[in-house]
Amino acid sequence: MSRLSLLKCDPNEISPLGLAFVGDGVYDLIVREELICEANRPVRELNTKKVEIVRCEAQARLAKVIEPYLTEREADIMRRGRNAHTGHVPKNASVADYHMATALETLIGYLYLSDNIERVRELIDIARKEG
Numbered sequence: 001m002s003r004l005s006l007l008k009c010d011p012n013e014i015s016p017l018g019l020a021f022v023g024d025g026v027y028d029l030i031v032r033e034e035l036i037c038e039a040n041r042p043v044r045e046l047n048t049k050k051v052e053i054v055r056c057e058a059q060a061r062l063a064k065v066i067e068p069y070l071t072e073r074e075a076d077i078m079r080r081g082r083n084a085h086t087g088h089v090p091k092n093a094s095v096a097d098y099h100m101a102t103a104l105e106t107l108i109g110y111l112y113l114s115d116n117i118e119r120v121r122e123l124i125d126i127a128r129k130e131g
């Protein structure tokens with residue numbers, strides 16, 4: 001699969017928070033697609049399950065599981081995302097979890113915009129097997 005948009009952009013020129021903005025949407029779409037393909041459920045139930053999977057704590061756990069499997073470049077992208085100054089932390093999340101979730105979203109956004117969605121799938125599969 002390639003990117004959905006035909007617009008060209010260089011992910012190396014996008015800020016970590018810009019990459020996280022895209023990565024958040026990509027990860028959310030992957031989770032939504034998987035949930036609906038598992039079973040046709042009421043939308044309220046789908047949303048409840050989705051929120052459990054995409055919330056900060058769950059994303060932080062996923063990020064920690066995949067860290068040993070990252071290339072040097074991927075680890076650098078995650079580090080940049082983790083160290084980005086977000087300006088706020090949601091009230092229901094710890095600062096550490098929020099930064100790790102941002103790191104994961106940054107990596108997903110980078111890989112997606114680099115037209116490497118297959119690597120995103122690989123990392124999510126690793127996290128599910130290991131976590």
